[in-house]
Amino acid sequence: MFIEIFAIVLALALLIFLAYRGYPVIIIAPIVTLLAVIMSGGLLLPSYTEVFMPYAANYVKSFFPIFLLGAVFGKVMEMSGAAASIARTIVQTLGSKRAILAVVLACSVLTYGGISLFVVAFAVYPFASAIFKESDIPKRLIPGTIALGAFTYTMDAFPGTPQIQNIIPTNYFGTDLYAAPLVGIIGGIMIFIGGMLWLERRRKQALAIGEGYGEGHINEPENNEHQSLPNFWMSIVPLVVVIALNFIFSRTGMSVKNWYDATILKETYNIADVSTISSSWSLIAALTIGTLVAMLLNIKRIKLKLASGLTAATAGALLAIFNTASEVGFGNVIKTLPGFASIQNWVFNASNNPLVSEAVAVNVLAGVTGSASGGLSIVLEVMGSQYLQMAENLGISPELLHRIASMASGGMDTLPHNGAVITLLAITGLTHRQSYKDIFIITILKTVTVFILAFTLSLFL
Template identity: 55%
Template structure:
């Protein structure tokens, strides 16, 4: 009955999310349903398990959601995001429409812009380019997803996206962990995704299918907007990456931070100081990026700064509460007796050798269950992170590999149909799951999952970090 309750609650949560109902409301409802099937009391489960775990996630990761959302809105309001996307699209031209859209989304995402903002920024130019090249619009969501939801979100070392920040806390690593593994993963995902999308384009063209007749959410190009120079627009993105690198690699390690933060009133455990410092680095870098984004186009930002900050702050609340609710849900599930069967199976994967296959499977499965890369990874590492670290130490696996495998794996099954980013992207472009989910599924789910397990196999043979 316990396992049945877990399965039933998961199915219902995914169904309600797919139907557009808020997981902030339904995550605790279905967590308690699963608890009932396990014979647990309702109110103690809600107040002593669900809420504390939700609150702990907010405590650790809210600054990233808040500053990331504000940074994205400032990049949008100052015209930097649009300027970068437009420059790439114009440079490559219609013949390379798919590549242009992927690179536009990738650069913005790697620079720290919110995935949702990237979709809004890239879509108008992507639609125009696809129309000019007579490529079916139904391929556009999968193209944007490849650029924004995959290799620049999880794989390329240094990306400031939350999916690359979460493992730092558990493995005392930084954003640049396992650069070889991450770079190879990025190349494989990018190459595989481009091959698929170009193949789909050729299929459509062979059948004589063009852009199609669309009326919903078709963008209107507005000429004469005051956009900054695209090279200048890159400065905020570069500043986030450079400042994070300098602070994490050179500044903080030279200071005796553990000596004072481990004392009252902070009382940070010395074992967690490195992860805390890495979090500080990203927070500071995002503040620097926001400041530079405001300064590169002051005329446009005048009068719009409050709008950008307020919109980003409000948007971050919905995003972080959605994810935190899913984390609360997952932590209720992991306390149930039926979850032990699942946990034992996941931990048993590759038990005699490396922890990497088990970690990858656990993270991507839980990301799929919650419909959230960051939520699923947080639950997986909260539950098994210490065991994976001990396991890695025992078999002489670099903790940086644990970081990178968790990050890349989180960007696999997270994009199931009930994923919030998928639903938002389809709404932005005015298409449905039936129209475009197949390509989203291949580019942002199948290829990343195949990539992470392929590289784990190769790493076990060659031994790279």
Template identity: 60%
Template sequence: MAELGIILSLGLLIFMAYRGFSVIFFAPVFALLAALFSGMALLPTYTEVFLPNLANYAKVYFPFFLLGAVFGKAMEESGAAKSIAKAIVEKLGKRNAILSVVLSAAILTYGGVSLFVVAFAVYPFAASIFKEADIPKRLVPATIALGAFTFTMDALPGTPQIQNSIPMKYFNTDLYAAPVFGILGTVIILASGIAYLEWCKRKAQAAGEGYGEGHTNEPVIVEDVSLPNPILAAIPLISVLVVTLILQKSIFPHWNISSWVTKAPYNIAETGVIGTMNNWALIIGLIFGIALAFIINPKRIKGNVAKAINAGAIGSLLAVMNTSSEVGFGNVIKTLPGFKSIAHALININPHGSPLLSEAVSVNVLAGTTGSASGGMSIALDMFSKKYMEWAASSGVSPQLLHRVASMASGGFDTLPHNGAVITLLGIAGLTHKQSYKNMFVITLIKAGTCFLLIFLQSILHFV
């Protein structure tokens, strides 16, 4: 009965999220349903398991959601995001429509703009150039997803997205962990994804399928003379990366703060000081980016500063509560007796080899279950990170590799149909799962498959 309750609760949560219902409401409902099947008390499970785990996730990662959302809105209100996307699309032209959209989304994501803002910023130009090149509109979501939801989200070293910052806490690493592994992953994902989308384009055009008619949410491109110069617009993005890099690599490593931050009132664990400092570096980097985004185009931003801050703050609350609720749900599930056999199976994959395969499978399974890359990864690392660190030490695996594998695996099967970013992107484009999700799922398979391919290659070549 316990295993049935887990499966039923997971299935219902996925179904309700797919149907557009809020996981903030239904995550605790179905967590308690699973607890009921296991014979656990409902109210104690809610108040002493679900809510504390929800609150702990929000406590640790809220600054990244808040600052990332405000930074994205500042880039949007200043016209910087639009300027960068427009410049790339116009420069590469309709012959390279797919590449131009991927690069537009990738540059914004790698610069720290939130995924949702990237989708809104890039979509009008993507739809416009696809229409001009007579490429089926149904390929637009997969193209944006390749640029925003894959290699720049968690593979490319230095990306300030939350999927790359979470492992720092567990492995005392920084955003640039395992650069060779991450760069190889980036090359494979980008090349394979572009090749697949170009093949889809050629196949559709050979069959006589064009952009299509009767679409909804068609963008109207209005010439905006108040956009900043694209080079100027890129400065806030570059500043996030540069400031974070300098702090993590050159300044914070020389700070000896353990003697006081490990004591009251801070009580940071000795093993987590470096990871915590690297989190501080990202917070400072995002603050620099926000300030510069407000400065670069004063004519356009005048009167919109409050709008950007308020909209970003409000949007961040919804995002962090969605993910925190999924984390609360997952933590209830992991306490149930029926989950012990699943956890045992996950941690004992390849028991005599390196921990990387077990870690990749565990993070992928939990990210797919919750429909959240950051939520699934947090649950997996809360459960298994200490075991993985011990396992890595005994098998000669670097903590940097644990960081990069966890990060990349989280962006694999998190993009199942109930994922919030998938639903939002399809809504922006005015398309349905039936029309566009198949191509998005292939991008998901490429992303997930690349992580496992690199684990296999690393076991032979031993690169970091």
């Protein structure tokens, strides 16, 4: 049994190492998967064509519209200058005395409005740099500040967020994006307060020793203070449209659940329970309309670069979803190997409560893969039905499973090899040595918050 467990651990270790070194997950995931299969005495080609590929393809089928529409919406908001307009207005309104808060809130508004994390980092960085320089706050604190606003509570904690980490659990638990709203709001507030206290503490420490913004930095943005950008109120309309329509299509009489006859869905499209897909439908509709609104409001600004922008957005969406789908294929092959039963028992035995066990599993896999969506997808593909059965036996709402899983995915995922972290540091022209400490503290804060919520809920359920 040792060799079977070692095969899985080795495959995970190689996946981390090679991803960290920049090798494409689309290629390395099947390679390390098949290495584990060989070491475990499994059948090579059947494992690849009949397990890895079907699960990867099913993930693409389920989530590609979300990845694509999210990327297109974000790109349109970026090309039009609407995202930059929102960021600049919030930063300038709060002013240099509240520079950190201004950047955090700017990131939060954009992320919660449906703009992808990468677009948010690009849009906010120029204004963050300007206001940090004006306030003489060390530039090295910018990545941690952006991470708090974009990579935490608005990514997966606050109910209704249209980010993929909040969408994935809906397909496994039959929930919607507003699952367990009170738990999400409490957790989000805890993360926001804790993160702000840490960043302000770091700012005061720098002030005490006379450390300012610093000199000789790379990737310094041009002074765009007087850059022509769309009106703030017009810029925020598409975000409001996405948020409002997503709620209307999810939780009102106009819900997508009521758009089609249940009998036709079952007999013609093999959809036995529309609740397992209605959250995706509602977000597809909301993002589509939001994107059209963003285009119409800014048609003069984007018409000359629309074709190239859509091409770039599509390429980004394809890369993102196939990376994650490869990780899902990896996880589903691993679960068929003899050694996985021992690992699975260890995870389940971490706690008798499915919320705690789920938090452990998602955090570990998100950390291993360096991907919140990848780790979350692997765990729910492999053990989602077991967690749901455990929760039903204990009278625990699937909504709580959704919220804990979603929040846990955004915990240890931001280890040094995480793609978003690497991209954020590249955008700001900083290194892990300079800025990762603050990102890591926020990562720990997020992880601790999830376990506090999970343990607290386990005491009362």
